[in-house]
Every structure is written in structure tokens, then in C-alpha cells.
Amino acid sequence: MSAVTIYDVAERAGVSIKSVSRVLNGKPNVTEALRRKVEEAADALGYRPSLSARGLAGGRSYIIAALVDAELTVEHWRSGRGNDYLSRMELGALMECRQAGCHLLVELVDVGSATLERDILAMVSSLRPDGLILTPPVSDCAVVLDALDRRGAAYVRLGAETEPSRGRRVYMDDHRAAYDMTTYLARMGHRDIGFVVGSPRYAASRARREGFEAAMARHGLQVRPEWIADGDFTFASGLECGARILSTDPRPTAIFASNDDMAFGVIQAATRLGLSTPGDVSIAGFDDAPGAQFSVPQLTTVRQPVAEMAEAGARMIIANAQDAAHEAPRVREVAYVLIGRDSTAPPAGRPRT
Numbered sequence: 001m002s003a004v005t006i007y008d009v010a011e012r013a014g015v016s017i018k019s020v021s022r023v024l025n026g027k028p029n030v031t032e033a034l035r036r037k038v039e040e041a042a043d044a045l046g047y048r049p050s051l052s053a054r055g056l057a058g059g060r061s062y063i064i065a066a067l068v069d070a071e072l073t074v075e076h077w078r079s080g081r082g083n084d085y086l087s088r089m090e091l092g093a094l095m096e097c098r099q100a101g102c103h104l105l106v107e108l109v110d111v112g113s114a115t116l117e118r119d120i121l122a123m124v125s126s127l128r129p130d131g132l133i134l135t136p137p138v139s140d141c142a143v144v145l146d147a148l149d150r151r152g153a154a155y156v157r158l159g160a161e162t163e164p165s166r167g168r169r170v171y172m173d174d175h176r177a178a179y180d181m182t183t184y185l186a187r188m189g190h191r192d193i194g195f196v197v198g199s200p201r202y203a204a205s206r207a208r209r210e211g212f213e214a215a216m217a218r219h220g221l222q223v224r225p226e227w228i229a230d231g232d233f234t235f236a237s238g239l240e241c242g243a244r245i246l247s248t249d250p251r252p253t254a255i256f257a258s259n260d261d262m263a264f265g266v267i268q269a270a271t272r273l274g275l276s277t278p279g280d281v282s283i284a285g286f287d288d289a290p291g292a293q294f295s296v297p298q299l300t301t302v303r304q305p306v307a308e309m310a311e312a313g314a315r316m317i318i319a320n321a322q323d324a325a326h327e328a329p330r331v332r333e334v335a336y337v338l339i340g341r342d343s344t345a346p347p348a349g350r351p352r353t
Helices: 006-013 018-024 030-044 051-058 070-079 084-100 116-127 142-151 174-187 203-218 236-247 260-272 306-322
Strands: 064-070 104-110 131-134 155-157 168-171 194-198 228-230 254-256 282-284 301-303 331-333 337-339
Touching: 006 018, 006 030, 018 030, 018 104, 018 254, 018 260, 030 051, 064 070, 064 116, 064 306, 070 282, 084 104, 084 203, 084 306, 104 116, 131 306, 142 306, 155 236, 155 306, 168 260, 168 306, 174 282, 174 301, 174 337, 194 203, 194 236, 228 236, 236 254, 236 260, 260 282, 260 337
Parallel strands: 064 104, 064 131, 131 155, 155 168, 168 331, 194 228, 194 254, 254 282
Antiparallel strands: 301 337
16 A cells, blocks of 8 residues: 555645645644645545655754753763653653644753863754754853854753843743742741752752842841752752751751752751651752652642743744744743642741741
């Protein structure tokens, strides 16, 4: 049996080959009636255009490339804990790509590599993607942005904190989210609050620390250096930082970690020191990783809408590829949600304010 071709689809739909091509390649200014007629004919015949054929017809590759941090991804893989951020980002982007008939490729990027610029340009030349989704810290890396701008490649920056007017951007307010979480703890009655900082390679780490410090100042609370520890977004660093902070005398009644993995490490550190959570120390995180609602105790955290950010970013890239002249929004802010769970409570003997 011979393979179904675009000619067969055109004949069954009763339209021209050009009309079929416009529908299947997602071109603008196609009526809903024509789109439905062509799609029904293609479905009935089981026709699926190949990527190469579509690319030749429309000058597109139908590939969206997502660039993710190699160092943290590999570290999570080696620890056996997985990378929740990557999983949620992939899901959000995949859902949007699937609807548009595009394919998502994920590439690991080492932002500290001496050959970073050459590697980025080689990847773009090889894949010819319709656009790129840049995730932190790649989305804040000047070397990557400069290379893509010189190449004329379309990209969207997820969670970018620096140069906010550069390129397309989808973000949430990390500073405000950290401010709100610190305020949440302060209003519970906590006056002695520790903080675990994220990886210095991520601009969001600085934004979250500054949000924490701003809230502490707003509520007249002292930021004590011995209660601040530098982590790197991994469980192991949370365990180490938690042990260090909780071994001080006096120790804080609450600790806010810059992501959930580190918060889980802090909870483990408290347990090893014979401290209960939240009886002896309240612990909060940031991300709302899947494990946050299943941990013991369930983790108070900030829900970072990673999947929604990736979905919106993919939509921007696809819209640009379909019609580069179309003036679609280039910046979108997505909302975070503070979720109070069992890992936080008012400190013993001190009422909620």
C-alpha cells in the first residue's frame, strides 16, 4: 500500500494543495471551515507530514530547543533525586508543542564553559530550531544572549532577573515571593528566622535573599549572619546548611530555604539533631515540588508555576515562528502562590501576630 501524500489529502478535502499546506503548516489567515475540512481529511487518511517535508515547505524546522543548566541537572541525576524543575518545564513546553505540531529538544548547557559561545552557535546551526526556551541560569547568561542575538535566533527567557527588557521573557516575582514567605513566618510570631541561600549562579538566588532581607527589615527583625548559610539548591547542601544553622546557640525558631530540596535537607538536619518540625523549628521552602505535599511534615512553600511559564514561553516562540510580523506580547508575569502546610507553626510560647 502506497504512503498517503498531501495530494491525497487535497483530493479528499476538495481543496488545493496550497490550502492543505497552509493548514498543516499552521499559517495565519486560514478560515476555521478550511482548517476543519483539511484536518478531517488528513485524520481519515492517517496522513502525518514529516518534519523534513514541513520544513522544506514552510522554511521551519518545527523544533523548539530548551536549554537547561548542565551542572544542577547532572548533580540531581547523580544523587538519584531527579530534577523537578526540569520535569515541570518539559511538561509545560511539551503540551504547547504537541498542540502546535512541534517537537521539543532539551539541551544541557554549561554556562561556565570556555567554549560556551561556540557550542551555542554550533547547536543552533545544527538544529535550526524555530526558537529556544532559555531556563535559569542560561536565561541570565550574557554570553548565550549575545550569541543568539548575533545569530538572529528567536528565544524566550524563563525566570530571567537581569536585563528585563531584553528579548521575550516569562517570569515570576522572586523578590516579592520571598518577601511574602518571610512575612508569613513573621506574622506567625517568629522573630528569629534563618535563611538558606540558593546557588550563586542563579540570579533568582539573589532576588530571594533580597526579598527575605527586605521583609526582615520591614518587620523590625535582625538578620543574623550565623543564621544565613550558602547552599546550591541541592538536598545535600540543605542538610549541611541546616545542621550549621541549627547548631548555633541560640538557634532560630524558623528557617526559610530558597528551594524545596534544600528545605527537605534542613528538615533532615533537624531530625538528626533531635529537633521536631515544626515543634522546635518551623521550616519553609520555595518551588512546591511534588514531594512537598507528601513529605513529613508537609512542606510550607511558594508554588512556582514552572509548567505554566514554559507553556507560555513555548507559545511565544511558536507564534513568532508562525508569523514573525505579528506583535505578540513579549513579556508575561505569572503569579506565585504561598502554600501554608504542616512544617510551619507559631513558635512555642509566642502567639501569632
